[in-house]
Amino acid sequence: MPYSRHTVLGIMSGSSLDGIDLAVCTFALDPAAADTIGEWTVDAANTVPYPDEWRERLAASTLLAAEPLYRLDAELGRWVGNEAASFVGRLVGPAPVLAGYHGHTVFHEPAAGYTLQLGEGAALSRALGLPVVTDLRSADIAAGGQGAPLAPVADHHLFRQYDGFLNLGGIVNFSIRRPDRTFLAGDLSGCCQIMDRLARLRGQAYDRDGRLARSGNPVTDLRRSIAALPFHQQPYPKSLSNQWVVNELWPVIRDHPATVEDKLRTFVDFIVETIYDALYPHRPAGAAASPLPVLVTGGGAHNRFLLESLQAFHREDQAFDFQAPDGIVDFKEAALVALCALLRYHGLPNSLASATGAVSDTVNGALYAG
Structure with a gap:
């Protein structure tokens, strides 16, 4: 046919x-x-x-x-x-x-x-x-x-040239195409919802290019409090509701005494490492392996500091190449x-x-x- x-x-x-x-x-x-x-x-x-x-x-x-x-x-x-x-x-x-x-x-x-x-x-x-x-x-x-997530349906049918996928929307989620062509996927945490709420405290609709976050410093105890939320410990597959972001994640960040800039920097650092923790077990094997291309979409893909932080973060190897091509991101x-x-x-x-x-x-x- x-x-x-x-x-x-x-x-x-x-x-x-x-x-x-x-x-x-x-x-x-x-x-x-x-x-x-x-x-x-x-x-x-x-x-x-x-x-x-x-x-x-x-x-x-x-x-x-x-x-x-x-x-x-x-x-x-x-x-x-x-x-x-x-x-x-x-x-x-x-x-x-x-x-x-x-x-x-x-x-x-x-x-x-x-x-x-x-x-x-x-x-x-x-x-x-x-x-x-x-x-x-x-x-x-x-x-x-x-x-959830629904995104692997598009990943499977429309984006066969990629094996890794990351969506930086109100919630951050990922998917990985396994060797048997099935997918591991899940929501990771809040994302733009939190960054936008923080930016509004400085009279901005959102943190353009991540400028506020770039000017801040990481706060260790805030980072630990965010990471300690029970959802972040659950195995995949898992998904988030907006209520969890508003009622569980946001108060931890909102009520900490750090500056808005420091909160944004801390949250960006947390998101970046959380993404890496989800993707890293599925990195290409072998010391000579090329970095795995990861398609990045969603509003957070316009946050220059967030994208730079993703590209710069690595452990013993540079395992991933995060790509946000024009025409697909939004x-x-x-x-x-x-x-x-x-x-x-x-x-x-x-x-x-x-x-x-x-x-x-x-x-x-x-x-x-x-």
Whole structure:
């Protein structure tokens, strides 16, 4: 069966509350082929920042009672659908025939068997005028998985030239392609959520290029307190909720008497070593082995000090080459959502058990026909 071409819109709403990323992607698909996805392209992409009102409402969503939470769910679906329709209406190239939407995560408790992402699919589909796939984690959780990370689906299908992957978003997560082509993956800790909160204490939306962190000094006892949080000791696979970042990690950092600059430097140092600890057992073997290329994406990939610190950190060897290529850094997750929607539409697995800990690969997503 020859590959068929499908143009899909992916919409990603991240935990850092900066806005929604939209990417129109065209995929060559053949379910019977060894490589289910052949050539693919990002045809158009854009980021729509959240207005202050939406950022505040979403930040407070975990505190809402049932009725206002459901109202917010529907209203967010309509808002995202209208923004996506405006974006699609300006396209010059191929128009999408399907959309996927990750939604804004409010609750994520896989151990208790549930996850919730806001942005009602029927409202979004009606506003956009396309079939829409939402709820991309629940089937994996029902199969005993973490419902996260989803990124290895894109790593498997779209980025075969890499074996290491790192996402520096609101939460930092990684994945490694094993020799048998399965994945080890998991969330590591908070990331941009924490750095942005600290930068706002200095009147900045975020720490541009890591300048504040670069000017700080590491604080040993703060570093130990961060590392001692129980989540950081758990084995993989594991995943984080935004509530853990806000309720467990942030108070440890917020309440320490160090300066903002020193807190940022300490946190960057912690993140860098945590990443290295996760990746290092999977480094290339042999003294003459070349460093393993690691694809770095997410908002934190724009933090120059963080990237420089990753490149500079090593033990007895320089085991990794962290790469943040233009065109992929900001829209990998939106492309992932587009891919997950396409796979769901064709009844193909879009979550990998080797990465999430589920009993099997699963087909995730609710389809709203539009």
